[in-house]
Amino acid sequence: MFLQLANEYLNKNLSGRYVTNSHIENELSLLNSNFKISIEGKSVQDKNIYSVQFGTGKIKIFMWSQMHGNESTTTKGLLDFFNFLNSDDELVLKIKEKYTLLCIPILNPDGAEAYTRVNANEIDLNRDAFNITQPESKLLRELYLSFNPDYCYNLHDQRTIFGTEGTKLPATMSFLAPSYNVECDFNETRFKAIKIINMINKELQLVIPNQIGRFDDAFNINCIGDYFTSQGTPTILFEAGHYANDYQRDEVRKFVFISLISSLLGVSRETNFDSEIKEYLIIPQNIKNYFDFIYKNVKIIKNSEEKLINFAAQYKEVLVNGKIDFVAEITQIDNLENSYGHVEYDCEGMFFSSSYGNLPKKQEKADFYLNNLLKYSNGLLIL
Known part of the structure; x- marks a missing residue:
């Protein structure tokens, strides 16, 4: 069902790997009154950083894409998801009533325009979570503190060099429940993120079996997911990777869409801590092969x-x-x-x-x- 929705609501105005503010601004303007579009701040080069808010529910999810400017697949998947939320599908009402979503489609608009990983000051924003030296990092921290989310979604791309351990298949989508300490222990915060990843994995296995990876969980307080997890907020890293003959990643974006919608509408089973951790650790490691x-x-x-x-x-x-x-x-x-x-x-x-x-x-x-x-x-x- 979710793949059918991904195909139906794919935003045909967005394609290819190059996605900047100029590509998304018109799409944001077409969203209906259920969305609140804001300019939250400016980049180093004075470009707008937009937020999109949707829903009135108690569960608050904060998500951002293109922290790395040249990682645009999740932005396309996110705009496809907005396209779905802009419809009158009966599932939209369920999401609206249960969740409040605050999304930043492009956190690093300077890097997006230059098609670089870093921002205009040549800083990797995903290594600036603790020191927050950059305007984009400060904005993300301020929104995190003011919104006080129940969950964070950190949306990224990964290179074509990654496969899933134990298979001969690429890692088309990979996920991580980041660590909160150097020992990479599991606590209630990570457990909540892991439950969502397990739900997503269940849905993705139906469309890209054995092509879902588990990202390395080595702890780095300067990485945004590790930092937010250390602050007690369950955070999920999404990594959109390679799919056969899809270097433009206009197929992979559908799996991003499925990941997002299944994280909100998937059926969560009542399981215990140990069984959820075990199921998560069965997901093959994401490896460079x-x-x-x-x-x-x-x-x-x-x-x-x-x-x-x-x-x-x-x-x-x-x-x-x-x-x-x-x-x-x-x-x-x-x-x-x-x-x-x-x-x-x-x-x-x-x-x-x-x-x-x-x-x-x-x-x-x-x-x-x-x-x-x-x-x-x-x-x-x-x-």
Whole structure:
């Protein structure tokens, strides 16, 4: 049911990886009177930071997206969710009566426009939670204190390098109930976040089985989720990752939508502390075991000897004229035994050659030939 809603309410005015204030402002203006749209403050470069409030219920949820400016998938999923809440679907009334949602669609509008992880002062806002040196961090803290939420949702993207431990599948969605201390103990605050993650996981397994990961819970008080959890607020980290052939992440956004709606409408079972923790820990660990491309059994001549090697390439995301270009660069040569590629080629012992020589080199573009016949351009075999 939730996937059907995700398809039905997908905001067709938003697509691709580049999402800025200019992309969302008109969409926010179209929301009905059940929404309260506010300008909460300004970024380093004086851009508006918007909030969207919905609902009148007792359970208060504070959520924010694009803390890292180049992580836009959850913003699209959030705007899709607003599109749903803007409808007359009978489920909307249930959410409105049970919850009060306060959402920041783009916390880092300067980073979003420049398509960078950091803000305009080159500070990672997710490492500024304790010191709060930046205007965006101060605004987030002020809203947290004034709203006094029952739950926080920290919405992010993760790179294509992550898979789920014990499988050969990418980590399409990953979650974390952050730690509150360096021992990574479980308490009632984490327990509440874990119950919601387990509900979300149950729904996602129906559409992307075995592609849900559990993020590393090493404690860092400078990270916003760890800080809020240490203050007694259950906080959930959402990480939108890779799905097959979806580098624009216009499919993954649907799984963000499902995650959001199932967290509010999912059926919570009456279970005890230990069983919920056990179920959470069964979710596979999120691990770095993927490349965008792996080329196997490539023949080279080195020191006058023929040998077979494997090498990998990764897309570098480059902002060009308001769009994101994906530029494939060689990033790893050999030592790929426990790695997978989103695209893999068996090169069957054919000789490597390129404009810069007959050996693949790190940081060079993945443009090359095999046996001087097969052409690979930007990582892909050109047929």
